[in-house]
Amino acid sequence: MTLIYEKKDQIAYITLNRPQAHNAMDPETVVLLIQAWEDYRDDPDMRCAIITGSGDTSFCAGADLGKLIPLFTGTKTAETEAVKKAVMTNIGLTLEAGLKNEFELAVPVFLSRDAQEGPRAFKEKRDPVFKGE
DSSP: OOEEEEEETTEEEEEEOOGGGTTOBOHHHHHHHHHHHHHHHHOTTOOEEEEEESSSSOSOOOBOHHHHHHHHHTSSOOSSHHHHHHHHHHTTOOHHHHHHHHHHHHHHHHTSHHHHHHHHHHHTTSOOOOOOO
């Protein structure tokens, strides 16, 4: 699991768990992080959250560029229309405007059934079956 989410004594513990990649955010990690924050937000007993990274060298390296750069360069095609729209919309925008667009588009993408199918297939050691949902 790329993210460990635990709750104990009114504290939520969120651990990024990709030490081999310096805890860089890949789509699976982002989906799990969104789910953890939503659970934390919706639990009235929670008083604080502690977020940390596993391993000895890095908290979080940021985005997993190895999975994102191919989308931007065109060497890999986007799996969903929302990702295509995000890439094409942000070309030539300022960083602030691009990040605003990314935020608006990212949540539906990362919560899509296809986004959840990839990590599920990986865990089950099978090829993913993407349906464009």
